[in-house]
Amino acid sequence: MTPPDGHRPAAPAPRGQGERVPDEKPEDAASRLLEMHDRLIHSRALQTAAELGIGDLLADGPRTAADLAAATSTRPDALYRLLRLLGACGVLTETEPGGPFALTPSGGPLRSDHPFSVRSTLAFGGVIATAFNAWTHSLRTGEASFPEVFGAPFFDYLEDRPEHGALFNAAMEEMSRPVVSAVVGCYDFAAARRIVDVGGGNGTLMSAVLRTAPEAHGIILDAPHVVGAARGKIRDSGLEERCTVVGGDFFQKVPEGGDLYLLKWILHDWPDDRATAILRGCRQAMAEDGRVVLVETVVPPGDTPHPSKTMDLSILALLGGLERTEEQFASLLADAGLRLRRVVSTPSPFSLIEAESV
Ligand SMILES: C[S@@+](CC[C@H](N)C(=O)[O-])C[C@H]1O[C@@H](n2cnc3c(N)ncnc32)[C@H](O)[C@@H]1O
Known part of the structure; x- marks a missing residue:
């Protein structure tokens, strides 16, 4: 749970991606494995956002899930959940609860016109995943x-x-x-x-x-x-x-x-x-x-x-x-x-x- 000051506890670094933890508690080791496994969902969410062109749709400013759903032929409630996860990852931000979503600087490369765009790479990631x-x-x-x-x-x-x-x-x-x-x-x-x-x-x-x-x-x-x-x-x-x-x-x-x-x-x-x-x-x-x-x-x-x-x-x-x-x-x-x-x-x-x- 996020503490009231808004700071999340530091997530343990997954093995092979960061620092090793020599005396890791067994329960932390288990959490770490589950976190690594959850990245599958994060990458699928990113791939889907890239396929739907969410970055380009947000290029001119924040838009609601309902508005984005109409533009992408998706269901507003389901798309909202995708956007919320990307908000939790720092790619988007929910400007107010249930309100419009905006791209963060970290999500900028989802745009096709970003100088370091990765939109096609993420969208092609769907083929690799298959x-x-x-x-x-x-x-x-x-x-x-x-x-x-x-x-x-x-x-x-x-x-x-x-x-x-x-x-x-x-x-x-x-x-x-x-x-x-x-x-x-x-x-x-x-x-x-x-x-x-x-x-x-x-x-x-x-x-x-x-x-x-x-x-x-x-x-x-x-x-x-x-x-x-x-x-x-x-x-x-x-x-x-x-x-x-x-x-x-x-x-x-x-x-x-x-x-x-x-x-x-x-x-x-x-x-x-x-x-x-x-x-x-x-x-x-x-x-x-x-x-x-x-x-x-x-x-x-x-x-x-x-x-x-x-x-x-x-x-x-x-x-x-x-x-x-x-x-x-x-x-x-x-x-x-x-x-x-x-x-x-x-x-x-x-x-x-x-x-x-x-
Ligand atoms: C992994 S991509 C690398 C492309 C480029 N060198 C780069 O680093 O961005 C492999 C390239 O090999 C080309 N390729 C694959 N088989 C080929 C073949 N038999 N003859 C010529 N090019 C081929 C593909 O079309 C593709 O452009």
């Missing part, structure tokens, strides 16, 4: 559970369902936005002349890289149904003269002659045999003295909390992929005829893993 309905399949087989639920492999499904494909690409851009400047600030791209972004998505990374490497020409390779967005981004960035966008399949062919092959968040999508095939293609295509630079999270040893450990389960469920330790990256690269040169950490959860031909 894949988790069959997660025990992944646990038993080590394979993706997504096809069990959706009837097709992840990327095939996204191609067949353009509305989910667009949502996924928007989510990738949202997740890249805060990471790209950290990545670009930690590696010297200026010496490169021909940079290939393998699976470059909508071109967010390449646009930032080309700005720091004025002598370089860029090539973005991605699936044919994705490259339209990359072309638009490159055009909007005024980089059309310096960047080619190619639709293709990185398992079949990677553009040749690059001195730098960037792969951001590509290898984590794939189990080792498929990831090695992509790397071999890069090694065969690259110029003498070329480099491969992976942008991935590196799983730290032991119990150290790290976002890679959450993503690892998601990517298993979606694609049968995995987040890797430094040793696993070194071994994967070696299998493709590449040698790990160095791992550069960044202020983000991502590291740059630089490799060269053996």
Whole structure:
């Protein structure tokens, strides 16, 4: 219960997310587990709010549950309960009991026009959550559970369902936005002349890289149904003269002659045999003295909390992929005829893993 002064007692930090409690009382340990479990409801509430566009509906000021329900074809009493939970999480605030709800600064990124919007990522989270309905399949087989639920492999499904494909690409851009400047600030791209972004998505990374490497020409390779967005981004960035966008399949062919092959968040999508095939293609295509630079999270040893450990389960469920330790990256690269040169950490959860031909 909230004390009269409005201060809640500090919730015990959940294991794996914060401080450990060496002499925790057994009842506190039980509460902590239940709290961790309740986050499922919090994430479903956030996903639903993102799907309904609650952030955008509140952009111009507070609105009542009844008003928001009319705008979202939901029942006012049920929607009120969702909004109340988001109020309790600090995402919204109930401006007076039973009165209009407003976005708090913490809820701001629910808006599509927020500079660090996560609306598409949260809305796409509903798709991920559905894949988790069959997660025990992944646990038993080590394979993706997504096809069990959706009837097709992840990327095939996204191609067949353009509305989910667009949502996924928007989510990738949202997740890249805060990471790209950290990545670009930690590696010297200026010496490169021909940079290939393998699976470059909508071109967010390449646009930032080309700005720091004025002598370089860029090539973005991605699936044919994705490259339209990359072309638009490159055009909007005024980089059309310096960047080619190619639709293709990185398992079949990677553009040749690059001195730098960037792969951001590509290898984590794939189990080792498929990831090695992509790397071999890069090694065969690259110029003498070329480099491969992976942008991935590196799983730290032991119990150290790290976002890679959450993503690892998601990517298993979606694609049968995995987040890797430094040793696993070194071994994967070696299998493709590449040698790990160095791992550069960044202020983000991502590291740059630089490799060269053996
Ligand atoms: C996890 S996303 C990463 C996108 C981008 N590098 C980023 O970090 O935002 C994986 C990308 O690989 C692309 N992709 C998947 N399979 C592919 C294939 N066989 N050939 C080319 N691109 C592919 C997807 O379309 C998607 O853009």
